[in-house]
Each structure stands twice: as structure tokens, then as C-alpha cells.
Amino acid sequence: MRFICYKKSCYLLFLLAFSASIIAQKTAINSDLSSDFHKATRLYNNNAYAAAQQLFIKVSNESENHQNLKADADYYDAMAAVKLIQDDADEKVIEFVKNHPYNNKTEKAFLNVGNYYFANRKAAHALKWYQKVNEKLLTQKEKNELNYKMGYALLVSNYLKDAKSRFQTLLGNPIYGNDARYYYGFIAYKQENFGEAEDNLSQLANDATYQAKANYYILDISFKAGRFDKSVQIGEKLLKETKDKKEISQISKIIGESYFNLHKYEEAIPYLKAYKGKRGKWTNTDYYYLGYAYYQQKDYESAISNFNKIIGGNNKVAQNAYYHLGECYLELQKKPEALNAFKNASEMEFDSKITEGASLNYAKLSYEQGNPYESVPDVLKGFLSKYPTSPSTAEISNLLITSYLHQQDYQGALDFLNTTDSPENKKLANEVSLYRGIQLFNEDKLKEAKPYFYNATLAENASVSNKGTFWLAETDYLLGNYEDALASFLLITKDDIEEIKKLDYNIAYTYFKLKRYNDAAKHFQQFLDKKIDDNDLNDDASNRLGDSFYATKNYTKAIEAYNKVVQEGGVGADYAQYQIAMSKGYMGNNESKIESLKTLINDYVYSQLQDDALFQLATTYTTTNNITKAQETYNNLLSKHSKSNYVPNVLLRQGLLYYNNNNNQKALEKYKEIVAKHPNSNEAKQAVSNVKNVYIDIGKVDEYAAWVKNVKFVNVTDAELDNATYQSAENKFLENNTARAIEGFNKYLQAFPSGINALKAHFYLAQSYNNTNKFNSAIPHYTYVISQDKSEFSEESLAKLAKIYLEKEDWNKGMQVLEQLEKEANYPQNIIFAQSNLMKGYYNNDDYANAISYAEKVLSNDKVDTKVIEDAKVIIARSSFKSDDFITAEEFFNEVSKKATGELKAESLYYNAFFLNEHKDYETSNKAIQDLIANYSSYKYWGVKSYIIMAKNYYALKDAYQATYILENIIKNFTQYKDVLEEAKNELRNIKNKEAKTNESVTNQN
Known part of the structure; x- marks a missing residue:
């Protein structure tokens, strides 16, 4: 059969055939995508989100022309991203809604994401997505679920008002009703709408889920509403039912405070004690409730142990607590502690009656106990100024007058x-x-x-x-x-009056100074007749009685007075023995004088008068023409006392003895030794003259001329002018015409810088400057004198120069002079002066070992003034403390304290308190500090420093309030004492860090 094809018909047939082919291909593709989509869905439903997501992405990418399938794939891709918590999950959800606005899963996407976050306890995230849902498109069931979940998310996010509105829509709901009512009542409770809260929460009293929580909030609501009887009733019932320790603690707190507000303090105490605090810490208010409950029961010790944990409070509760803390301390006779508490309460203005009452108690206690923070008069005047019409005005006014005396101000x-x-x-x-x-x-x-x-x-x-x-x-x-x-x-x-006991002694000494020796003797005797129990004073009076008779040449009575001291072995017995010898000499009894001097030399081997006795003994031997004994004694003096001021005189006398005995060679040796070794002595000039006489006697004047040329201080041609110039200046000095004397000595030294009288000119010029308080001008002249060979002026120059340097507080130069003075001095008082100041100098230079060594030297001397002895004890005490030898320091500070007055007494009391703290005798330590504060408050440094010890004592006695309050006041009021300030800050930091572990109101210190 022949197929006939027309153009149009053929084209149509081709089209149909092509379309069929395409459809067949698409069907195959759709089948593959559908299979992948269903496979991905199964994976998603089995929680294999990562694998499912990969397939959903593939399906989405390959289904461009299949919008429904693409939309479903994008939806699940976004949901998988949410569940996998991917960074771009939110963006994928938003992108899905944007790309598929009309898809039936759009609203479901927002709701599902919200539900996912809700289920995972991410309320804020859930809320963000719930707010995107279009509720109009939801079913009623979905709306109810959204309201509940969204209400909870709003509650958790603290949007109470909006949350409450959501829950309100569900109050009658059979599914969400009870949950919604609980949260609705809870929000009303949070908003302090207690009536509404109680109405809703009481409806859950029999709900198994919410019964306990609802009753707890009803308990708290009753408490906050002031229905304390009901709070007690509900709370005690709840305590029988709950087993949660945290809830038991909180319920006990509410019951305790309810009883407290009902003034049933005895019943409140066990419940208040059962509260464990937040995170194991109480607040200042918690301590106040329990402390006040004990206070009302007159259990003051327990009240104090709670009140004193309220540290750094600054509100009405704290003011009340501090006031009652003060009363508790008063009840227990702890007045210094009460002073701090009342001071603290008086500085707050939250309750005017408490402020005034605290101020009155603070003023009275300041008067009675002393005040470490401000002067007592200032406290009393401050009260009168602030409360002029107070009934206590007259009482405080009287206290003000005597407060100065009480404080020794x-x-x-x-x-x-x-x-x-x-x-x-x-x-x-x-x-x-x-x-x-x-x-x-x-x-x-x-x-x-x-x-x-x-x-x-x-x-x-x-x-x-x-x-x-x-x-x-x-x-x-x-x-x-x-x-x-x-x-x-x-x-x-x-x-x-006490002073009358020494009156005759003082009168006698005054007469003695005025050289009215008969009157002096009369009063020294009257003093001795009273037989005052003071051996040292009696010995001194006996010696001065002897001196008075000695000065009037009544040697018999002088010897009688001196003998009394010698026989009793008293202080100054060596001096008395020496004076006995001298008296016997003046009475013409040289043999007896010699025996008395020998007694001194043999019995008082450490006496400073040894060289004096030897000199007098040799002189007496000379007088009795016993030349051999005289020379032996002089030699003994020279060998044992080579630095004695007598040495030039001894050499001169030996020379004269040799000369008189025609031993010219020996005489020349002695004279020349004086000139060589002691050129600045008066004896040197006499020695030059004697050398000349010897050479004349032996006919060797030329040798004298050769020798004398090498004697620097001798200028034969200028001698008369030298002496005349010097004598003119010295006359002005002796006439007390100091200005002219200074002028004259300066002229002399300009004309004769190395003259015969240069040493004396320098000395008297220094004295003139010193007497007119021109100390800087005196220094170079005293320095000249002490730089020369030892002379009669050396010792006094050393003493005066040392005093100048000490007045200038130039310890470095002063100590150099003092060291020289100690070595060269003959007078005991100068040795003591040198040693006592050297001990101070070494202490000032932080050389504590040498300071102690010199202080011990001073104490070993039985002729030292009482004040110097006390100074030495102080140096040993301080140096030992600085050297961490606390045993010695404590011993000597206790010694010092017995006689100390003024600032030294304050210092010794401080160290007494310090050592008592070291021995952990905290209460006795505090008593020592209270003594210091009460009686020596004008010496602020020691008072403030001792208060740090008091703070340590109180903290050791578990009184954190006293400890911190004292330290805070030191830091606030005494910034001028830098060392004390730093110590206080460190101690306060340590205490607060410890207290912060149990008290939420105390913050840790950096």
C-alpha cells in the first residue's frame, strides 16, 4: 500500500512521533528523580540527615522543570540543615520560603524549625521562628500548640507580658490548661501581682505535677503579702513533704523570717539557722535576722557572732545591725568594740533616731575609752553641734571640759x-x-x-x-x-607634795652652784637626815656635802662626809676616796694622803680617777722628797694611761726632777719628748724654756739654737708680738666681750696661723662662736683643735663639736667625732656622752649590732644618768626588734614601759600589744591597745599602728566586723602614715577574701 503524504500531514505526523519520544525520555527522568526523592525521604525519616540532604540537593538541582518536586527537596534540604546545625541552616529555610512562597510547606517550615529548637531547649531560637508563622493558616490544634510553646519561649526569654497573654488563651484547654495556668500564675508572681498569682496557683494545689511548686510560691506570696501566720502554716507543711535540700533551705528561710516578723524570735532561730544561703553563702541581711533574734533573747554572744559578720553594709539593715551590735557589746562590757559599732551606725542617716542614739553612745564611749580616729573633744563638740537641743547636751558639755585632761592633751x-x-x-x-x-x-x-x-x-x-x-x-x-x-x-x-622630798637636795645644789658652800652643806645635811630610800641620791648628796666642806677648807668634816660613801660602797665611792686623800694633803698629812691614794689605786682599778690618783701620789712623793718613788709613780702613770691629759705635765715634772738631780741628759729627753709629742700643750712652751736653761748650764747654746729652729711653734723674733696679739684677744674673751674676742682671735690667726698661741686661739674662737649660737663658724676651729696632738682643749672641743653635729643631725660627721671622743676622753661624763650617742648613731644607720653593743656599754656603767640608761634600754629594745630577736626586744620593751612617759610609753605599749598578739593572747593584747588609746591618743602614729594589731586580734577572735571596720577607718583617715596604710590595706584584703567565701555581700579584693 502506498502511503500518500501531504506536506502538512507529514509534518504533524513527525511532530507526534517526536513528542512521543520526548515524553518517553521525561518519564524515565521523572522516574529516577522520584526514586531519589523517596530514598532521601526514607533516610531523613531514619535520622540519616547528612545522606538524605545530599540526595535532596541532587533532586533539587535536577528538577528545574518540576517545581513541586524541587520545592519538596528544598524544604527537606533546609530541615536537614537545621537538624545538622549547619551554619547556613537559617538561610536555607528563608531561601525556601522566598523561592516557594505558595508552597503548602511554607508555614510548616517556620513551625517545624521553631519546634525543633524548642525541643532542644533553645527558646530564643524557637521564638524567632514562631514569630514568622502566619497563625491564620494554622488549625486550632496547631494554634494551641503554638501558643503554649511560644508562651514558654517568651517566658524563658523574659518577655513576661507577651508570655502571659499566650498562656491566658489556654487556661481552659484540656491538654495545656494546667501547664498554662502554672506558668500564668508564675508570671503573675514574678510581676508581684500576688492576688492573681495566688488565685491561679491555688487551683493547682492538688495537681501532682505542680502541687509542690505552686505551694512554694503561695508560701512566698503569703510572706510577701505580710500574712506571716499563713506562711508559717504552709511552710511547716511543705517542710514535711519536700526532700530537696535546696527547697528545704529556702522554705526554712521564709518560715524563720515569718516568725521573726511575728516577733516570735525564739521560734525563728532554728529556721533561720537552717537556711544554707545561695550557693552556700549568706547575705548581710541573713546575718542581721539571726543576730537580732538572738539579741531579743538576750543571747548577746550569739547576737554578736552574727552581727559582726555584716561587713561593709551601707543600708538601713546595716545601720540597725551596727547599733544593736553596739548594744550587745555594752551588755558584755566590751566598750572599745561598742565604740566602733556605734561610730559606724552614727555615720549612716537611714534612721534619724538610730543615728542620734548611736552618736550619743559614740561620744560617751570616746570620752570613757579614748578614740583612735579623732580627738575626743572633736567628737563631743561634733555631737553638740549636730544635736544642740538633745537632752544630753549638758552631760556632753561637762565631758568636753575634762576630755582634754583625760587624753593628756x-x-x-x-x-x-x-x-x-x-x-x-x-x-x-x-x-x-x-x-x-x-x-x-x-x-x-x-x-x-x-x-x-x-x-x-x-x-x-x-x-x-x-x-x-x-x-x-x-x-x-x-x-x-x-x-x-x-x-x-x-x-x-x-x-x-611629792616634790618636797627632794627640796633640800635641790636647794643645796643651787647654793653649791652659787658657791655658797656653807648654805649648800646645811641643806645637803638636812636632805641626808631625812633618810630617803634612794641610795644613789644619798651617795651623791654625801659627796656634795663633802665638796661643800672641802671648798670651805673644813677638811675634817669633808672627810667625814666622804667616808660615809666609801664605807657604804655607794656610787661615787672612788671620787670620795680621792677627795679624802686630797683633804688629808691639804691638812698637811702627806703620809695619810699617800695611803689614801694607794687605796684608791688598788681598790678601784676601773675608776676614771686612776691617772689623777697616780699624778697626785707622784706629786706627794716629790713633796716628801721621795724622788725614786715619784719617778716610779710617774712612769706607772705614763705606761698605764698614755692618753691621759696629765702626760705633758708628768714629762715636765720628770724633767725637772732629773734637772734638779743634775741628770741633764735625762732632763733633756723628757723636755724634748714634750715638744715632739705634745707641741700644743702649755707644758711644751715651758719645756722649750727648760731645754734652753739646760743647754746654758752645760755650755752648749749652739746645740739649743740648732734644735729650736725645728720647733715650729717657736719664733724667737716674733714671740713678743705673737703673745701680745693673742693676749689682747684673750682679754676680751675673759671680759665676755664676745664680739671683740672673735674679731681679735681672727686677727691673731691671720697674722700667726702657726703661732705659739694658735691652738688656744682656735679653741677660744670656737668657744666664742659656739656661745653665740654661730655653730657653723665654730666647726672649723674645733676641727683644728682635735686634729692636733692631744691637748688640754682636745676633750672639750670633741664634746662641743659632737654636739654641734648632733644638733644638725649630721650623724656621719658626728659619729667620727664621737668615736674619737670615746677614745680620748678622761671625764666620765664625756665618755658616757660619746657612747650614748654612738649607740643612737649606729641605730640611725641601721647598724643594730653596734647599737646594741654601745647600749650595753652604757648600761654597764654605774654612774650613768637615769635618762641615759632608759635611752640605752630603748635602743636595745628597738634594735633587737629590727633584728628579729623578739625575745630580747620583748624583755627590754617591758623594762622601758615601767618608767616611760609620753610618746615612749605609747611606743612601749604598742610593742607590748604586738608581743601579746604573737603569743596568741589576743584579749590581753587588746587591753594594752585600749590603754594606749585611752591615755596616749595624742601620739597618733603608735595608736594607729596598734590598731592594726587590734584588727588582727579581733579577727583571730572571730570578730570580722571589728577587724574590717578598724582597718577601713585606718585606710580612710590616716593616709599620712604610708607604712601603716599599706599594712592595713594588705590585712583588709586578706580578711575580705576569706569572708567572701561565706558572705555573699562581701566582694573579693584584688
Whole structure:
């Protein structure tokens, strides 16, 4: 059959055949994509999200012309990304919705992502997707689920108002109703809408799931609403049912505070104690509740142990706590502790009545106990200024007047008394002047003390007036005003004052200084007749009695007085023995003099008078023409006391003995030795003259001429001019015409810098400058004298130069001079002066070993003044402490404390407290500090420093409040003491770091 094809028909047939072919191909492709999609779906449903995602991506990429399949693949790709927590998961979901806006899975995508995050406890993420859902397209069931889940997500995200609205729609829902009602009531509780909260939560009282939680919130609501009886009832029931320790703790807290608010403090205590705190820590308020409950039960110890854990509080609760803490301390007679608590409460203004009450107690305790932070008068005046109409105004005003005296702030008392011109104040001011004068006297400020003693003499009270007169006389005596001193001593009439015991002794010494020896002897004897129990004073009086008789050439009575000292072996017995010998000599009894001198030499081998005794013994042998014994004794002196001032004189006398015995060669040796070794002595000039006489006698004047040319201080041609020039200046010096003397000595030294009298000119010029307080000008001249060979001026120059350097506090130069003085001095007082100041110098240079060594030298001397002895003990105490020898330091500070006054007493009390703390005797340590604060508060440094020890004591006694409050006040008020400030900061940091472990209100310190 022939197929006939028309053009049009053929084309159509071709088309049909081609289409069939394409359809066949597409069907094959669709079949493959469908298979991949279903395979991916199975993987997805089996949680194989990664593998499923790869197939979904493939299907999506290969189904460009199959929009429904592509949309489904993109949807599951996005869901898989969410479940795999891929970084671009959110973007894929958004991209799906954007590319397929009309797909029926669009709303489901938002909801499913939200549900996924919700199920994984990611409320914020869930909420973001829930908010994208178009709720109008959801079924009612889906809407209910969305409201519940979205409400919870809003609650967790703290959008309480929106969450509450979501839960409100479900309150009657059979599925979500109870859950929604619990959360609805919880939100109302959080919003402090307690009525609404209680209405809803009470409907769950029998719900097994929410019963316990609902009752807890109802408990808390009742407490916050002030229905404390109901809180107790519900809470005690809950405690029987719950086993959760955290809930037991919190419920106990609410029950305890409910009982507290019902004023049932005894019942409150066990529940308050059962509270364990947040994360194991209480707050200041928690400690307050328990402390106050104990306070109401009069269990003050327990109350304190809780109140004192409230550290750094600054609110009404803290103010109340500190006030009641103060009352507890008062009940237990712990007044210093109470002072701190009341001070703290008085500095807060949350409750005006408590502020005033605390201020009053703080003022009274400051007066009674002393105040380490501010002067007691300032505290009292502060109260009067702030509360002028207080019923306690009169009482505080009276305390103010005496507070200055209590604190030994006598100058402050005088200043205050002088502000009001009244007879009473003037009368009291005269008495206070006595105490202020004695205070200055003890500080060696004699000129400043004198007018205060004069004012005391004007007192109406006879005892005060006589004491003022006595101390005025003492001051004038020490200032060298002997006539004025005597006049005052003789005015004293009262015999019931302590000072009267020494009155005759003082009068006698004053007469002695005025060279009225008969009157001096009379009063020394009167003093000795009283037989005062002071051996050292009696020995001194006996020696001075002997000196008075000696000065009037009544040697028999002098010997009698000296013998008393010798027989009793008292202080100064060697001096008395020497004076006995001298007295016998003046009586013409040389043999007895010799025996007495031998006794001194043999019995007092360590006496400073050994060289004096040997010199006098040799001189007496010369007098009795026993030349051999004389020479032996002189040689003995030279060998044992080579640095004695007697050496030039001894050599001269030996030369004369040899000369008189025609032993010219020996005489020349002695004379020339004087010139060579002691060219600055007066004996050197006599020796030159004697050498000349010897050479003339032996006819060898030419040898004399040759020898004398090498003697520097001899200038034969200028000798008369030298002497005349010097004598003119010296005359002015002796006439006390100091200005002309200075001018004359300077002229002499310019004309004769190495003249015969150069040494004396330098010395007297130095003395002139020193006497007119031109100390810098005196220095080079004293320096010249001490740089020369030893002379009669060396010792005094060393002593004066050392004093100048010490006044200038130039310890380096001063110590060099003192070391030389110690080696060269003959007078005991100068040796003591050198040693006592060397010990101070070494201490100032932190050379504690040498400081102690010199202090021990001073203490080994039985003729040292009491004040120097006390200084030595102080140096040993301080040096031992600095050297960490606490045993020795404690021993000597205890010794020092027995006689110490003023600042030294404050210092010794500080160290007493320090060592008591070291021995863990914390309460006794605090008592020592309280003594310091109460009686020596004007010495702020030691008071403040001791308060750090007190803080340590309190912390060791488990009183953290006292410890931290003290340290905080030191840091706030005493920034001028840098060392104390740093120590306080470190101690406070350590304490707060420890307390922060148990008290949430305390922050850790860096």
C-alpha cells in the first residue's frame, strides 16, 4: 500500500512521533528523580540527615522543570540543615520560603524549625521562628500548640507580658490548661501581682505535677503579702513533704523570717539557722535576722557572732545591725568594740533616731575609752553641734571640759579654757598649766615649759601653786638661772607634795652652784637626815656635802662626809676616796694622803680617777722628797694611761726632777719628748724654756739654737708680738666681750696661723662662736683643735663639736667625732656622752649590732644618768626588734614601759600589744591597745599602728566586723602614715577574701 503524504500531514505526523519520544525520555527522568526523592525521604525519616540532604540537593538541582518536586527537596534540604546545625541552616529555610512562597510547606517550615529548637531547649531560637508563622493558616490544634510553646519561649526569654497573654488563651484547654495556668500564675508572681498569682496557683494545689511548686510560691506570696501566720502554716507543711535540700533551705528561710516578723524570735532561730544561703553563702541581711533574734533573747554572744559578720553594709539593715551590735557589746562590757559599732551606725542617716542614739553612745564611749580616729573633744563638740537641743547636751558639755585632761592633751585644754573668760576656767587653766609645763619639761623643752610653770604658781590651790614653784625652780636651775631657781625653791611651803622630798637636795645644789658652800652643806645635811630610800641620791648628796666642806677648807668634816660613801660602797665611792686623800694633803698629812691614794689605786682599778690618783701620789712623793718613788709613780702613770691629759705635765715634772738631780741628759729627753709629742700643750712652751736653761748650764747654746729652729711653734723674733696679739684677744674673751674676742682671735690667726698661741686661739674662737649660737663658724676651729696632738682643749672641743653635729643631725660627721671622743676622753661624763650617742648613731644607720653593743656599754656603767640608761634600754629594745630577736626586744620593751612617759610609753605599749598578739593572747593584747588609746591618743602614729594589731586580734577572735571596720577607718583617715596604710590595706584584703567565701555581700579584693 502506498502511503500518500501531504506536506502538512507529514509534518504533524513527525511532530507526534517526536513528542512521543520526548515524553518517553521525561518519564524515565521523572522516574529516577522520584526514586531519589523517596530514598532521601526514607533516610531523613531514619535520622540519616547528612545522606538524605545530599540526595535532596541532587533532586533539587535536577528538577528545574518540576517545581513541586524541587520545592519538596528544598524544604527537606533546609530541615536537614537545621537538624545538622549547619551554619547556613537559617538561610536555607528563608531561601525556601522566598523561592516557594505558595508552597503548602511554607508555614510548616517556620513551625517545624521553631519546634525543633524548642525541643532542644533553645527558646530564643524557637521564638524567632514562631514569630514568622502566619497563625491564620494554622488549625486550632496547631494554634494551641503554638501558643503554649511560644508562651514558654517568651517566658524563658523574659518577655513576661507577651508570655502571659499566650498562656491566658489556654487556661481552659484540656491538654495545656494546667501547664498554662502554672506558668500564668508564675508570671503573675514574678510581676508581684500576688492576688492573681495566688488565685491561679491555688487551683493547682492538688495537681501532682505542680502541687509542690505552686505551694512554694503561695508560701512566698503569703510572706510577701505580710500574712506571716499563713506562711508559717504552709511552710511547716511543705517542710514535711519536700526532700530537696535546696527547697528545704529556702522554705526554712521564709518560715524563720515569718516568725521573726511575728516577733516570735525564739521560734525563728532554728529556721533561720537552717537556711544554707545561695550557693552556700549568706547575705548581710541573713546575718542581721539571726543576730537580732538572738539579741531579743538576750543571747548577746550569739547576737554578736552574727552581727559582726555584716561587713561593709551601707543600708538601713546595716545601720540597725551596727547599733544593736553596739548594744550587745555594752551588755558584755566590751566598750572599745561598742565604740566602733556605734561610730559606724552614727555615720549612716537611714534612721534619724538610730543615728542620734548611736552618736550619743559614740561620744560617751570616746570620752570613757579614748578614740583612735579623732580627738575626743572633736567628737563631743561634733555631737553638740549636730544635736544642740538633745537632752544630753549638758552631760556632753561637762565631758568636753575634762576630755582634754583625760587624753593628756593639756595644750588643747588650755586653748579651750581660754575661749571663755570665766573665773572657773581661769582657775582650772592654772592647774592645767602645771601639767602642760611638766609635759614640756619631760621633752627637754625647758624654755617653753617655764611660762606654764609660772602660771601654775598663780593657782589658788596651794598644792598646785607649790608644785608650779618647784618645777619653775627646776627649770631655772637647768637653764643656769641659779639665783632665780634659789628664790623659787625657798618659796615652797607646802609639805604634802611629792616634790618636797627632794627640796633640800635641790636647794643645796643651787647654793653649791652659787658657791655658797656653807648654805649648800646645811641643806645637803638636812636632805641626808631625812633618810630617803634612794641610795644613789644619798651617795651623791654625801659627796656634795663633802665638796661643800672641802671648798670651805673644813677638811675634817669633808672627810667625814666622804667616808660615809666609801664605807657604804655607794656610787661615787672612788671620787670620795680621792677627795679624802686630797683633804688629808691639804691638812698637811702627806703620809695619810699617800695611803689614801694607794687605796684608791688598788681598790678601784676601773675608776676614771686612776691617772689623777697616780699624778697626785707622784706629786706627794716629790713633796716628801721621795724622788725614786715619784719617778716610779710617774712612769706607772705614763705606761698605764698614755692618753691621759696629765702626760705633758708628768714629762715636765720628770724633767725637772732629773734637772734638779743634775741628770741633764735625762732632763733633756723628757723636755724634748714634750715638744715632739705634745707641741700644743702649755707644758711644751715651758719645756722649750727648760731645754734652753739646760743647754746654758752645760755650755752648749749652739746645740739649743740648732734644735729650736725645728720647733715650729717657736719664733724667737716674733714671740713678743705673737703673745701680745693673742693676749689682747684673750682679754676680751675673759671680759665676755664676745664680739671683740672673735674679731681679735681672727686677727691673731691671720697674722700667726702657726703661732705659739694658735691652738688656744682656735679653741677660744670656737668657744666664742659656739656661745653665740654661730655653730657653723665654730666647726672649723674645733676641727683644728682635735686634729692636733692631744691637748688640754682636745676633750672639750670633741664634746662641743659632737654636739654641734648632733644638733644638725649630721650623724656621719658626728659619729667620727664621737668615736674619737670615746677614745680620748678622761671625764666620765664625756665618755658616757660619746657612747650614748654612738649607740643612737649606729641605730640611725641601721647598724643594730653596734647599737646594741654601745647600749650595753652604757648600761654597764654605774654612774650613768637615769635618762641615759632608759635611752640605752630603748635602743636595745628597738634594735633587737629590727633584728628579729623578739625575745630580747620583748624583755627590754617591758623594762622601758615601767618608767616611760609620753610618746615612749605609747611606743612601749604598742610593742607590748604586738608581743601579746604573737603569743596568741589576743584579749590581753587588746587591753594594752585600749590603754594606749585611752591615755596616749595624742601620739597618733603608735595608736594607729596598734590598731592594726587590734584588727588582727579581733579577727583571730572571730570578730570580722571589728577587724574590717578598724582597718577601713585606718585606710580612710590616716593616709599620712604610708607604712601603716599599706599594712592595713594588705590585712583588709586578706580578711575580705576569706569572708567572701561565706558572705555573699562581701566582694573579693584584688
